[in-house]
Amino acid sequence: MKKTVNVAIAPLRAEPSDRSEMVSQALLGAEISVLEQREKWSLVRHESDSYEGWMDNKHWIDAALESRIIQLTAVVTRCTTTEGETIWLAAGSRIPADWTIVDEQPKWKGTADDIERCAREFLNAPYLWGGRTILGIDCSGFTQLVMGLNGVQLPRDAYQQAELGDTVSFLEETQTGDLAFFDNAEGRITHVGIILREDSGESHIIHASGKVRIDVIDHQGIYNRETGQYTHQLRTIKRKW
Numbered sequence: 001m002k003k004t005v006n007v008a009i010a011p012l013r014a015e016p017s018d019r020s021e022m023v024s025q026a027l028l029g030a031e032i033s034v035l036e037q038r039e040k041w042s043l044v045r046h047e048s049d050s051y052e053g054w055m056d057n058k059h060w061i062d063a064a065l066e067s068r069i070i071q072l073t074a075v076v077t078r079c080t081t082t083e084g085e086t087i088w089l090a091a092g093s094r095i096p097a098d099w100t101i102v103d104e105q106p107k108w109k110g111t112a113d114d115i116e117r118c119a120r121e122f123l124n125a126p127y128l129w130g131g132r133t134i135l136g137i138d139c140s141g142f143t144q145l146v147m148g149l150n151g152v153q154l155p156r157d158a159y160q161q162a163e164l165g166d167t168v169s170f171l172e173e174t175q176t177g178d179l180a181f182f183d184n185a186e187g188r189i190t191h192v193g194i195i196l197r198e199d200s201g202e203s204h205i206i207h208a209s210g211k212v213r214i215d216v217i218d219h220q221g222i223y224n225r226e227t228g229q230y231t232h233q234l235r236t237i238k239r240k241w
Contacts (some may be wrong), residue, residue, distance in 0.1 A: 040057055041055065116177070
């Protein structure tokens with residue numbers, strides 16, 4: 001039987017310890033498989049993207065979510081459970097259909113306009129390694145979440161996301177919603193962001209770097225106008241929708 005995350009945000013850690021690096025997060029209602037269970041910790045696999053990490057045993061229950069579920073699409077939502085308790089949840093959380101949703105939920109349909117509007121909802125969210133919510137998010141968590149809310153399922157890490165989709169050869173051919181990938185000096189993909197194509201023909205990128213921000217992108221990479229420097233070297237652009 002599948003297990004289900006039963007807290008708003010459950011950290012996935014590299015090792016079975018609260019002091020260990022957080023590699024990702026699982027949100028309320030996420031289905032997981034337990035690969036190894038210990039007294040306090042379990043090695044689990046996040047079913048939606050097959051990502052693995054160690055989760056505190058208090059953060060999951062030995063039951064599947066009800067068949068009728070709703071995925072939340074607002075960056076933060078206030079809900080009331082069937083027991084009358086109030087809980088605040090992040091975008092991407094999955095709840096039973098009989099819970100009361102207090103806040104309006106946007107309907108993202110996967111168009112270029114929807115992808116851009118959804119991405120902009122996360123502007124100024126702080127960067128957090130392993131994060132996947134408005135409270136803290138990393139670059140690949142940001143692209144995975146925004147595209148997932150728009151019906152495009154992506155793997156967890158940037159290098160995995162770069163392996164999928166059709167290559168866009170020239171920046172001039174990009175569309176809003178294309179993903180741009182960047183590598184380090186060793187040629188390893190280490191960063192990803194979402195292309196925003198302007199009517200003027202200029203391209204920008206929205207990405208998580210210090211915070212979720214919008215910068216200029218050109219054939220060399222990401223240019224930060226505040227510092228007057230390039231921050232990331234462009235490797236490839238992929239279209240996934």
